[in-house]
Amino acid sequence: MDSAAPRVYFVYETVPFINEVAMDADVLVVGAGPVGLALAIALRQHGVSVRVIDRAPGPATTSRANFVHARGSEVLDRLDALSGLPEESVRAMTITTYAGERPVMRIRFGDPGLDTAAPPMVISQARVEARLRDRLAELGVRPEWGCGLVAAEQDAGGVTAVLSDGRSLRAGWLAGCDGSGSTVRKLAGIGFPGVKLSERFLLVDATLDTTLDRSGTSGWVHPQGMLGAMPMPGGQWRLLAYDPAFTEDKPGEERIVERMARILPERTGLSGIRLLDASWASLFRVHRRLADAYRRGRVLLAGDAAHVHAPFGGQGMLTGIGDAENLAWKLALVVQGRAGERLLDTYEAERRPLATQVLRGSTATTKVNIASGPVGRFLRDRVIVRVMNVAWVQRRVTYTTSQLWVSYRRGPLGGGGRRPRPGDRVPDLACERPDGTSTRLHAELRGRWAVLGGHDAFQAAHRRLGGHVVHLRPVRTLPAMLVRPDAHLACKGGPAEITGWLDGALA
Template identity: 35%
Template sequence: MGANVDVDVDVLVVGAGAAGLALGVDLARRGVRALVVERADGLFPGSRGKGIQPRTMEVFDDLGVAGAVRAAGGPYPARMIWQDGKRLGEQAMWDETRPQEGSPFHEPWMVPQWRTQEVLFARLTELGGRVAFGRELVGITQDGEGVTAGFADGAPVRARYAVAADGGRSTVRRLLGIGMTGETVDPDPVLVADVRITGLDRDHWHVFPPAGGEGFLALCPLAGTEDFQLSAQTTQGGPAIDLSLEGLRSLIATRSHLDPGDLTEVRWASDFRPRAALADRFRAGRVLIAGDAAHVHSPAGGQGLNTGVQDAYNLGWKLAAVLSGAAPEALLGTYEEERRPVAAEVLGLSTRIHRGEARRGAATRQLGLGYRGSSLAVETRTALPAEALRAGDRAPDGAWGEARLFDAFRGPHWTLLVVGEAPAAQLPGVRTVRIPSYGAYGDGVFLVRPDGYVGWAGPTAEGLAPYAAGAGVGVG
């Protein structure tokens, strides 16, 4: 693929979390020679990022894993508030939404992070992709033709590009000297664990508010498993956090009506200090960063894993287009241009939700995020109403004969959509779909990117060809 460069792989992905695996899947379906490396000996074992937002489900639908992800989880239960061993009443976790024609997925879906990563790993393997476990990266250098990664054990790997998806404490980011700018969202540490517990129903997310100087305790039944996710806030400067079975038994006995013996097993446990931080840049030469390596969130609102997967979705098609020679190398510059502002916006939302300043509403579903300010968003129509779909926006779904527009968009290709009274249009090598007038779009010609956003829009196809040449259109 691409120029004759002496490399082991075209893309080295560091980190087999959700972002790294999603990127691996996207590259594999495009025929890109990629290798995912992971420091640990296996996939992440915990539930931490358990909320899959509607926009991410659309990404998963395109990557061929939406069915497996849906089957692995379930909807969020209402929260049950407890006090002194009595139920005070229910609270909805999310603002209620209804299905819309342009959005086939309308509610967050709960899937433990470990299970989401298992699904992505299985899909990557199915597509012929690879993950090398037990490979700890210790050095990275680059030149004009590629990147060389050194490991604690085993031979180095030479790649044309590398992507750091190795988490909030990213080794690659540190080696590149890329700083993180941010703040502590809450000074009090939080512990999270996957546990087996008796004495509570699985129809509610059980919340025990702070009382007597103690922090909150929450026990959420994890859809698709027999586990509960335990989360609790501790006091800054207080006793050391004890993540053992006995330590967590003592915690639930202190903060709830449950007996210590009701907690029967600890399957995974960790602690962290809620923080929001954004990498100062998302690229250094031939190395790009994604996921938690690029942005660290409070878990409130369920945004972190989703934003990382969408980083990967933005980057995959661009790497493939550049590697094939169909697009200039400058296309990779649009990754940071598009994703860093989105990450900053989502970070702000997560922090406001954590502090009780915003609700888990429409913004958390991420369907409204887009790239109108991007150099890849070219809008040639004029006098549009304020609510009109524009270049840079997410391309909505809708009926298309007996199928759906998302059926036409699905796959690693661009789609030329001609709507209503717009004159016929075509681009060499690009699938063209013609539909009657549809209010979600308005009449016109729309070039839909491989990641499901409108790249170019106009009343006719006039001026479309130069855009296509610069964006690598036609590469599938």
């Protein structure tokens, strides 16, 4: 946290001269992690000007997150930021759980048959961030490092932000993507209720002397706490251990590595396994929190600034970049004067319920993994393990953790009728452009809407959305559809239906 005490002032009355104040950017994004970078890229794809600041001196080279599910890969692909990551990642999609040396459960992750645009990946968040920075640079923006936010003044026409280096920036909107300790959230006065639990986990990236199979992740249930080993690019392993017996308050990396080296053979039951060299180590406790609101006037929150939860299931970065994509197209329409500010209220209405579900799911998964009492261990080792070995249950787990199931049909922009319903995810369909060349739906989105149908339907959308809509013809017969930039269905039907939906949604 910056040394200067944060302060904020909100002025909602009309200020006659405010439109004469020069804007440094349409949107100021605070936080250059994956969520802030994704938001900035998506806004630039829509033609919105952005500035990105971060109080850190430079990019992170290590990270806790190291798995990108299929939904996350889809978002990266629509940001045109996926290039090179699948080839660099480890294709370790199997999780095998052991009790000692005996395998008791094996789960296979992957594409659950929903026409995904890109594969799930085992790859460090730091590498994902690097690719996002490269993509943002291609769009003419680079993060400004060493620039913390210390104050913000909001009025009817925008936000004036004071930075830690004494400069002031003027932007139309302020987006807080600055993590669980978000300065933006605190300045906006948005509550962040929840708990910080006593669950303590050790995390170590290291090379191992082992014969473990690198084609998948291995985990061990043990009375003293679970331990997992995931293969990482470069021949390293990511080691994670629940270790309530390790009670040192603020241990250094050397002590964490020493502890991990000692418990590794004990909990795996593998006498020949040894930790050789560690590149990074950390100790963390689980937080479970959800922001009271995702918007306060011209201030918006995304990612860990809005929700934090246990790391099990790899849902953190996935949910955060989904927030960014959902917010970007809505904010872009408001900035460009194509939609009223009411559209921004649908961001919280669509994304906060998902965060609530993710928080509940990750909490339940954590309880199962760290169960230490006799009843909890019995349920995990004798009941849950057997259930999880059933094929359809494994498919359901893959489907759930991928977030490909996410739908906004019950939200303010959703609707009923036959599937796909408004708000549902539209698969990555094979399509043709008007000139007959082949393409795929998700590749054509990238900051644009798509009309799948006749020319009249396209013209109806074009009149309201301008050049931010493309006309495609699906290879297989489908009803005419208007698809949102985040690959969710806006509406089905011809010109009248599309015009009616746009008039209502963008009012």
